Amino acid sequence: MAISLLIINPNCSEKVTDNLQKVLSFVSTNDAFLSFYTAPITAPKEITNEQTSLESEAVVLADFKKRQEFFSKFDGFMVCCYSNHPLIKSLTELTGKPVLGIMQATLIYALSNPKVSKSFILTSTREWEPLLDQSIIDFVGASDFPKTKFQKTKGLDVSVLNLADIEEYERIRERVKEILENEYSQENINCVLLGCAGMAGLDSKLSTDFPSITFVDCVKSATELLCSLVRFEKQNLIDY
Structure with a gap:
């Protein structure tokens, strides 16, 4: 069809x-x-x-x-x-x-895939963090943040217009490493939702560098x- x-x-x-x-x-x-x-x-x-x-x-x-x-x-x-x-x-x-x-597509993926234990949104800038956390609450229809399935959003502090630039990738990779190995090391995270249209295509690169994590391309x-x-x-x- x-x-x-x-x-x-x-x-x-x-x-x-x-x-x-x-x-x-x-x-x-x-x-x-x-x-x-x-x-x-x-x-x-x-x-x-x-x-x-x-x-x-x-x-x-x-x-x-x-x-x-x-x-x-x-x-x-x-x-x-x-x-x-x-x-x-x-x-x-x-x-x-x-x-x-x-955004809605990635949340559906995270909630419906039984292989996903816990995920968080990786977005462009910190300004988006509280807005996207509230969007998760609204989407699942909860009164509080659903901590059993998600952890709080993390921003890269990279403009959406530059996220796909080759020269920015090393900075992105280091930030992801910091989050996974330090900030969220005890959170049983096995899925990262790439939370910006400007990140489209980064899933392949990040999956190569972090093979134990599923990176979900929102687009x-x-x-x-x-x-x-x-x-x-x-x-x-x-x-x-």
Whole structure:
């Protein structure tokens, strides 16, 4: 069953979109055709907090309303910002189609895979740490942080625009080593959720350096899950 997906970069950085295209060219999508969208230049270049998330949502929604052909052309939409981005809900309401955020896909993976004992989110900057920890609480519907399955988020203090740069990798590797061998050495961590679209593609490198840990690429996992959601709906097993 052929399906068509729109991969949305909700910031205006073409660099991020280029990396998404590069990473997803190697993903087995089983007759899923991917198109890529970068938010207009009036959107934030980098999404760093709730305010820039709202700004990005407003710009993308306004642009989508001018592009009615998107609603019939695409079967599903993926929002490539690792957060509880407001565009996920508003785009679902606007299009009536399945919309998935990359954060949500990784949390589903961590919760549903029996091989995962405990995981944490590795994100770009420390500013995101409390926001993503709260997003975990909200996603699982808990009143407190679910410590049996997750540990608190850790930031790299690397800009999203630079995460895919080769020269930054050594710094990222050293930070991951510090977390795994010192800060979380007693936490039974065996899975790390790569919590930023700018980290797409780092899973292979990190898995080589830390072979006992599963590194979950948020973009790859979200693409595969969105394919399943779209096909499930097309089989008329669920109504939106």
